[in-house]
Amino acid sequence: MDEVAAAIADPIRREILEMLRGTRHTAGAIAARFPISRPAISRHLRVLRDSGLVRDELVGRQRYYALDTTPLRELRTWLAALEEPAAWEHRLDALATEVHRTRRERRSTTARAQQGPPSSGAPETTDNEENSA
Numbered sequence: 001m002d003e004v005a006a007a008i009a010d011p012i013r014r015e016i017l018e019m020l021r022g023t024r025h026t027a028g029a030i031a032a033r034f035p036i037s038r039p040a041i042s043r044h045l046r047v048l049r050d051s052g053l054v055r056d057e058l059v060g061r062q063r064y065y066a067l068d069t070t071p072l073r074e075l076r077t078w079l080a081a082l083e084e085p086a087a088w089e090h091r092l093d094a095l096a097t098e099v100h101r102t103r104r105e106r107r108s109t110t111a112r113a114q115q116g117p118p119s120s121g122a123p124e125t126t127d128n129e130e131n132s133a
Helices: 002-008 011-020 027-032 038-051 072-083 087-115 127-132
Strands: 054-059 062-067
Touching: 002 011, 002 038, 002 072, 011 038, 011 054, 011 062, 027 038, 027 062, 038 054, 038 062
Parallel strands: none
Antiparallel strands: 054 062
C-alpha cells in the first residue's frame, strides 16, 4: 500500500494513470503529452510499473502501458475505513439519543405535575390520548 500511495503522490504519475484509464498507450505517446524529457517519463512509468498500477506489454518494437487498478483496492479499503465513524462514535450517538429522550420525559412529567390533578368535571386522559392530540 505504501508503494501505491507513493506512486500516486506525484501529479504527473496521476495524470499518466488518468491517460491510461480505459485504453493503453506507448511510452512515446505518453511522453508527447508532457513538457518533460522522455527519460523522466520513463522513470515515472517505472515507478508506476513497480507499484503494480501499470502493466506493460511488448508488441513488436512498441511497449504499451495499461492501467491496473488492482493495487488500489487495499488503499481504497484503508481510506474507506478512515471515513467510517469509530465504534465509540456510535455509542456516543446512542447516549445523546438517550439523554434527549430522558430530558423530554422529564419535561413532560414536570408539566403534568405543575398542572395538578385533573378536575372532577373533566375526564381523565391517558398517555395515548395525549400523544394522539
